[in-house]
């Protein structure tokens with residue numbers, strides 16, 4: 001890598017509170033990072049975790065780490081909030097959340113935020129490995145957001161992109177773009193990094209030039 | 222992608238990686254995929270690169286380049302100007318550059334120095350790395366100036382490099398050589414450089430037929446609209462160069478005193494000297510035959526006798542000797558033009574000029590024959606022919622004596638004769654009649670070779686061209702000329718494009734006997750630094766200058 005150029009200096013947007021650095025601030029400058037969720041369903045390729053707080057799940061495309069002997073790494077591909085009672089759907093009240101919290105706080109107790117993550121690798125002795133882990137994450141283990149440093153270390157090599165492109169869970173390109181935007185941020189919006197990623201994508205997408213250019217454009221702006 | 226060879230020792234010996242070999246054949250040359258970090262605009266035709274194979278290094282020349290794309294979509298919807306990132310992403314993945322390389326020499330890795338480069342008989346394997354050539358790569362192939370034998374003479378730098386490309390002057394002197402190029406591309410400068418090399422390293426003595434007065438003393442150098450003067454051989458080498466002049470007045474007018482004025486008497490001209498003028502004089506073959514008839518009777522006085530006749534008497538004369546009247550009249554009328562040349566005299570007073578030239582050449586003094594205002598082709602052809610023919614005769618005698626006695630002191634000094642507008646002497650018809658055709662064909666048997674300077678090599682006889690050892694070629698556009706320069710050279714496909722894409726000044730492709738592989742050079746500057754390198758005596762104080770010359774004389778003729 002030669003010179004690090006910044007793609008664009010961003011001003012905080014309403015969205016930015018979903019970005020990890022903003023979250024770290026929320027958590028008290030990351031001094032003692034707390035977990036964001038707890039695993040409730042787990043397999044080799046993906047997992048579901050319950051967020052510690054209602055509406056407090058990680059953002060779409062964010063990198064997470066699940067505590068274990070060989071910590072498992074994943075990316076969020078779905079976040080959803082629903083009623084904890086299977087047969088009861090929340091009903092519309094026609095009030096703001098604030099009003100509701102004052103008048104009917106109990107209804108929020110019946111809601112849960114959960115998120116789904118695609119497993120993309122694990123850490124072996126701290127070193128990132130872009131292979132599915134030998135054992136899935138354990139139920140009840142805690143989920144943490146990856147630090148920028150961890151993201152940088154993991155994305156130093158671009159093989160994980162193939163894993164994302166091969167999933168059929170969600171609109172792949174949307175996930176890809178979300179992940180790349182997080183990655184790029186962790187790499188301090190380095191232009192060189194973006195170009196490198198782009199080249200890898202170009203190889204992976206083969207002849208699909210339209211798709212490539214749309215992804216690159218949406219990641220970069 | 223750009224793999225930098227950072228680690229210790231290798232960093233110094235190998236150039237920067239610029240791509241990998243992807244395709245190719247021994248016959249057609251190789252293709253390299255350019256590293257996406259490289260700019261295709263840096264890959265100029267003629268650039269010198271090294272391919273690092275598993276067992277050999279291949280020294281190669283860039284001959285062509287091509288833009289390529291993996292799929293047509295990209296070409297139909299190219300990224301916009303502002304879409305810089307996408308452009309960069311596509312570079313090297315969807316869009317890429319292919320550079321054609323022609324391997325010219327190969328050298329086993331880790332070979333010791335005297336186990337030098339050899340012809341290419343293999344090709345490197347897939348994905349062999351291609352690297353920028355380094356100074357020592359160039360030196361390994363072309364040698365370096367300053368060797369004890371004085372073998373290597375730097376003629377310029379490889380494209381975009383700062384090192385010397387040297388001619389092997391021993392090999393250069395061994396054969397006839399050619400300097401070609403369109404007008405204004407630097408032929409005269411190249412010639413002057415080559416002559417300086419020959420004189421400085423004393424590898425041959427030169428006889429230069431200097432049609433435009435640009436070798437002896439001062440020559441013009443155009444700098445855009447203005448022009449300055451550069452030094453001539455006489456100024457650089459002093460007493461080792463003698464100026465003979467056909468037009469002493471003009472020579473004086475340029476501030477030089479000619480060492481000798483040249484006069485030619487009618488008796489010195491033979492029919493062989495007239496025959497090559499057929500084109501210039503528009504003579505038909507029967508006219509030449511009539512000339513032979515006159516010669517048969519009057520011997521060396523034939524021309525004098527013929528020209529002494531007045532118009533009406535010629536027919537009478539023709540009847541007497543049994544020649545065709547019409548032809549002889551035409552011959553007479555046309556040869557009358559010779560009487561207009563101021564250097565033609567009925568009797569030479571201070572000795573035969575050819576003997577004088579020979580004396581100088583024997584002493585190792587180079588002779589520049591200036592034509593002054595006498596710039597007609599007729600004059601140039603006539604004089605060069607007369608003089609060269611007789612010099613050649615003398616050299617044949619000397620060589621035969623040497624072959625008989627085999628004594629080293631009888632060995633003639635290698636002579637190189639420089640002629641401009643060479644195609645006038647060496648076109649297919651003239652080459653059979655002029656002495657120059659003979660010299661070119663008989664090779665170095667008699668210690669005489671040619672340095673032909675020409676802008677239309679395609680007009681030169683094929684057989685002569687094929688005998689030309691080293692070809693130094695500046696820009697040529699005409700397809701025929703390019704073809705001609707490359708006759709008898711194998712693997713020329715790539716060189717064509719290289720030749721046609723040279724700069725219009727001070728760039729040349731050198732190929733043949735004096736260089737191990739074809740190479741494009743930026744010609745060495747002919748400037749004050751060069752004068753110094755040639756040990757120019759001009760600016761030295763008189764005493765020192767004398768001392769140097771004396772030393773040179775001892776070196777040249779031995780101490781006697």
Ligand SMILES: Nc1ncnc2c1ncn2[C@@H]1O[C@H](COP(=O)(O)OP(=O)(O)OP(=O)(O)O)[C@@H](O)[C@H]1O
Nearest residue numbers: 404405406407408409410442443727744745746747
């Ligand atoms: N080695 C050199 N050093 C300095 N200048 C050069 C050199 N080579 C060429 N030039 C420049 O190029 C110009 C033309 O060169 P030159 O007179 O040798 O061309 P040419 O091919 O002999 O032309 P012509 O066909 O008219 O005789 C020179 O006047 C000079 O400015």
Ligand SMILES: [Mg+2]
Nearest residue numbers: 408409410433
């Ligand atoms: Mg010239």
